Amino acid sequence: MEGRNITSGSRKVMVVAEPNRESAGALQYALSHAVVQHDELILLHIENPNSWISTFSTFLRRPSMSSTSSINNNNNASPLERSMEDVDFLEEMKIACKAAQPNIRVRVEKVIMEGKDKAAAILALTKVHAVDVLVIGQRRSFSTAILGHRRSGGSMRGRITTDTAEFLIEHSQCTCVGVQKKGQNAGYFLNTKTHRNFWLLA
Template sequence: MASGSTPTPPRKVMVVADPCRESAAALQYALSHVVLENDTLILLHVVNPNSSWRIPFGAIFKKAPSLSASSTSSSSSLSSEGFGGGGGGGGGTIDFLEAMKHACGIAQPRLKVHVKRVEMDGKDKASIILAQSTSHGVDLIVIGQRTTLSNAILGPKRSRSLRGLDTAEYLIENSKCTCVGVQRKGNGGYFLNSKTHKNFWLLA
């Protein structure tokens, strides 16, 4: 840093954490393009007792791009361990939130990372995320976004009337802070959606 330059003020960044590929992509985007070492990263998981995840969490990282040379070895380690309850191979299992926190520690060792689980308790996921972002004074929300056929053909606003309100789109439109929806593309880049940018292409 040049002498006399003003340091960037620390921010709080919240990543919506679920044991799925979209969530892993959101975390990778946040670590590689968003957070700095003086920021605080909050991994928020909204627990839905009626949902059962079937994807081995370690498998999510197998095709993930490396954030650094060291994060590649972390991804390999996670792939070999698998995710508890997902039906994947491997003897030991790990909690997916701890796996995400571990990946953060390897990618950015000085980054402050907090893990938070919140029960749905009859509420909808989007409203819980909004409430948590407000109570924690979050500056930016990052959420993985899944591409659907109706979304691709009609666009996110039109497709909502067909498939109900999408959590990521609701957060983008209603969050008091900036919210970015992240879609990982097969060729190594991202499609990003925010209130001001739709389907913005970003190379990894």
């Protein structure tokens, strides 16, 4: 599968970090299959201050007994998935990375996006940081499962995460891997420009 070359020098692997299950699965894949020792792992989080998600995240920063009990009762989720519910999920992800791969460098990159397409911003940052492999969590929609992926250009403004991942796979100059985690130990569906719905065991 693309994205793993242990004979070359250290590489930069970027994971699009979001407080959701898809992002947790993408990070798990990156840690177990994409990075090797001495690589650099960049956790990229793009935040739109005008989006409802940002407003909701601000609300979540207020501690409550209900949110605490929800986390405590989520026994079926993996540590990475549970960390997505934490307030400082980026720091939790960084800690999880160092625990899983002590010999890699981990850096957090948080970018405020104002009026720009998310996909375009991610592509620009992969060039700025000379990224070798881009990993993004991908939600498998019903239409994608039945009809396959859509190849589409143009602006990504207002499109859903699935399309953002597909756009990055098609237009990224570096290797881009869309990851769909299938249960805790069930493996991954991977999508790249040259491999579609590639099944990889956990």
